[in-house]
Amino acid sequence: MTCPRLVATDLDGTALRADGTISPRTAAAFARVENAGGTLVFVTGRPPRWMHSVAGAVHHRGLAICANGALVYDLHTEEIVESHLIAADILEESVQRLRGQVPDLTFSVEYEGGFAHESDFKLGGWDTRTVSGLRVGTSTLTSRPCAKLLAHHPSMNPDELHRRVLAVVGDLVTPTHSSGRALIEMSAYGVTKASALAALAAERGIKPDEVVAFGDMPNDLPMLTWAGTSYAVANAHPDVLAAVDHVTAANNDDGVAQVLEGLF
Known part of the structure; x- marks a missing residue:
């Protein structure tokens, strides 16, 4: 594919290693996305209170969709900027x-x-x-x-x-x-990683076929099926492996970084 305008990636089990850290290689790959003018979005089940270490590791780059789409979190300011709550x-x-x-x-x-x-x-x-x-x-x-x-x-x-x-x-x-x-x-009801990501992309005039997404677990499936190009890491849940366009290396082997280095 041509260079995507938006990169969306899950964190735990996907971009992060098993110990919860971002490797230097993956952090450098994320920097490539923004340096090339792309939009980088972390799309995670994590709540914002678990995002401080991630924000620091990526030098406060990008946005995060947290709590499976319920909260949009600005990593630059570490503030919630949008909420979709259960009444x-x-x-x-x-x-x-x-x-x-x-x-x-x-x-x-x-x-x-x-x-x-x-x-x-x-x-x-x-x-x-x-x-x-x-x-x-x-x-x-x-x-x-x-x-x-x-x-x-x-x-x-x-x-x-x-x-x-x-x-x-x-x-x-x-x-x-x-x-x-x-x-x-x-x-x-209706709030998923995909619903939040689709809204964010639409605000920026980005179409699904200009998006590449990475994930590993069932909560990633809506996002992966919405994105124009989808990748699972090798350690992903069987349902995810069956649903995606491509499979990259496992999270501990910097599978997301390997793909991004080729795209950017």
Whole structure:
């Protein structure tokens, strides 16, 4: 393909190495994109509170679409510039339905500026290493709009849990998963990585066929199917490998950088 006008890449499992770092090679490849006049967008399930180290590693270049499309974050200023939130009443109904129909779920929510969780919600690696968030009851958890609702199950297969959650609340919110754990991430109805990326591209007069996208997990599928050219890293989920145009090297082998060095 010709040099793309926009590069969109997932972070964890895709552009970042397994230890969560950006390699010097990948950071240099990202710089090539902006130096050539391209638009660089990180499209991630991460909340903004997990983006400070990324912003520093890329010298505050680019924009980030966070929380699977719910929040747009300016890496230059490290500020949220756009939000698409789950309304409090929808949040409450979603939790009530899931509580009644999928036993053993526990919940947490990502707000625009932090998160809260039920006391028995199992925190993941980043949260146990950084900030544990507020432990609250369900009524408090659902009392105000949020960027993302998360539901964790202690034992179910992630793909099966996603199917169950989709059947129960798919008319209220947009469920997906990305971590390899039995952890479902829910955004406002219709909000995905693709919806946010498409809006951002349209504002800049960029068409889908001028976009190249990289990903590794099911939450990347909307973005990868929307972009004109899509790449999975070799370590990607089987559904992602089956959906993309191309496969590059694994995240630990700088697969995204390898492609960008060829394009720019």
